[in-house]
Amino acid sequence: MVIGLSLTATWLKGRSRAGDITANPVSFDVGLSQMAERAGLDFVFKPDTLSVPPAAQARGMAQLDPTIALTAVALQTERIGLVTTVSTSFNPPFVTARQLQSLHWVSNGRAGWNIVTSIEGAENFGQQGMPDPATRYRKAVEFTETVRRLWRSHPAPGSADGAELQPVGHAGEFFQVRGPLNIPEHPAGEIPLFQAGASDEGRGFAASVADAIFAATPDMAAARELRADLRRRAVDASRAPDAVRVLPGLYFFIARTREEAWALHRRAHEHLSRETRLDKVRAILGADLSAMRDDETVVPAMLPDGDQPVRSRTHADLLRRYIAQNQPSLRVLLARPEVVGSAHWVSVGTVDDVLADIIRWFDAEAIDGFIALPGGSTESMRLFFDELMPKLATRKLFRAAYDSTTLRGHLGIV
Ligand SMILES: Cc1cc2nc3c(=O)[nH]c(=O)nc-3n(C[C@H](O)[C@H](O)[C@H](O)COP(=O)(O)O)c2cc1C
CATH class of the missing domain: 3.20.20.30 (Luciferase-like domain)
Known part of the structure; x- marks a missing residue:
């Protein structure tokens, strides 16, 4: 390796x-x-x-x-x-x-x-x-x-x-x-x-x-x-x-x-508020999900067109792909590495x-x-x-x- x-x-x-x-x-x-x-x-x-x-x-x-x-x-x-x-x-x-x-x-x-x-x-x-x-x-x-x-x-x-x-x-x-x-x-x-x-x-x-x-x-x-x-x-x-x-x-x-390892993981991300995470989704995909409840499901239809200009195609495609494959709740989405980190x-x-x-x-x-x-x-x-x-x-x-x-x-x- x-x-x-x-x-x-x-x-x-x-x-x-x-x-x-x-x-x-x-x-x-x-x-x-x-x-x-x-x-x-x-x-x-x-x-x-x-x-x-x-x-x-x-x-x-x-x-x-x-x-x-x-x-x-x-x-x-x-x-x-x-x-x-x-x-x-x-x-x-x-x-x-x-x-x-x-x-x-x-x-x-x-x-x-x-x-x-x-x-x-x-x-x-x-x-x-x-x-x-x-x-x-x-x-x-x-x-x-x-x-x-x-x-x-x-x-x-x-x-x-x-x-x-x-x-x-x-x-x-x-x-x-x-x-x-x-x-x-x-x-x-x-x-x-x-x-x-x-x-x-x-x-x-x-x-x-x-x-x-x-x-x-x-x-x-x-x-x-x-x-x-x-x-x-x-x-x-x-x-x-x-x-x-x-x-x-x-x-x-x-x-x-x-x-202990999961506690470290939690601590590393707890400074990121819900608002910061929603901002991150907006920055990556151009999607505003702020009106949603945490237990609501995110589906591809809520996202802007895939050919819209984005900051990084790599990061936008990864997050779009995760949503399409998993249809996660907003809570789960906001804890994803694509959102809290750099994917x-x-x-x-x-x-x-x-x-x-x-x-x-x-x-x-x-x-x-x-x-x-x-x-x-x-x-x-x-x-x-x-x-x-x-x-x-x-x-x-x-x-x-x-x-x-x-x-x-x-x-x-x-
Ligand atoms: C894993 C990864 C690391 C990157 N690191 C940097 C970096 O250190 N500095 C930088 O200016 N851009 C960095 N970029 C941005 C890329 O150079 C590129 O501009 C961006 O991903 C858009 O290209 P794309 O359309 O192919 O995704 C990084 C991108 C990826 C995916």
Whole structure:
């Protein structure tokens, strides 16, 4: 399995960060990354947003630039991969190519790039609103291709004397870039590409370039469908069927007993009022369910048309699908991971319960691994690293120790 750790303080949701772990947000990232490295994880991962969500603004949380934070982490770790997030909707490709290649050199071949098209932030870049999804993905394709050509603009290490820098000379719909890049490519080879966004366009894009997809799959059927579809699409794009590793976020709550684990889960979401949850449904689907009673049934007819513009097609489709398949009461709907979180796979219980969930999904060919989103408490995370990870290694589902030094090597990209 491929296993990464998200460097997000998921267990602090709704609480102040003050007094927890450290006041310096980069020490927090370094501490968690060192813990993940001791467990032999493939990578740590930092998501990103280019705007401030209102709730976080109130709490004054520091959202460091992920590439800069991971550069600090690079200097205090040796083996673990470092996957940063850079949006293709707002940055110039030359700057991104250079920053990512810099991280690759500083970390000695451990950089990875999570390619996102973003759902917000336009107003910080002189735009009135987000471009439509098709435009964003066309831009992502051109952006990514330009970055890769910049990376390859230097002769490969060991090439014949006299090999020249390759100008890029790109002139496309969105970007004009002469090149070459002012940094050669690190001898570890091309930076692995991750992608997040699983609409039809997102899947097509991932199948054409990505080595892994960071997926939101609240249930096993969603993960199986996504993985099977990506395997088909990869073959259609003349790639190997397993070229795109499917890595859902796994939001786990582990404790010594099931009762304690469920208490952690309850506590993590109790700060979300009914109103906040209804707002979330409105933001995801455009549906106003506020006049309903908690015991009333939600049916697809109550939802706006499926082709209405939404912030994230991935998240809208997941919630719509859940309602169509389950016709839940409003109370049940408002407790769903698609509503209280980001539609990630939730596993709650003892070490063995969560281990069993992981093995079940893996055996069902729903996943190639996962990105851990520790929830509930620091103790839950400790149990994951100290007890669950060694059990995966004992079962030969995960490495007992690193056998390579680069992220490409960890992921087995040839
Ligand atoms: C699991 C997941 C993680 C994402 N992480 C980020 C992120 O860190 N930063 C960001 O700007 N957008 C992020 N996105 C948004 C996507 O890049 C994309 O803009 C959005 O999902 C809309 O694309 P879609 O129509 O393919 O769903 C994420 C999306 C998913 C599904």
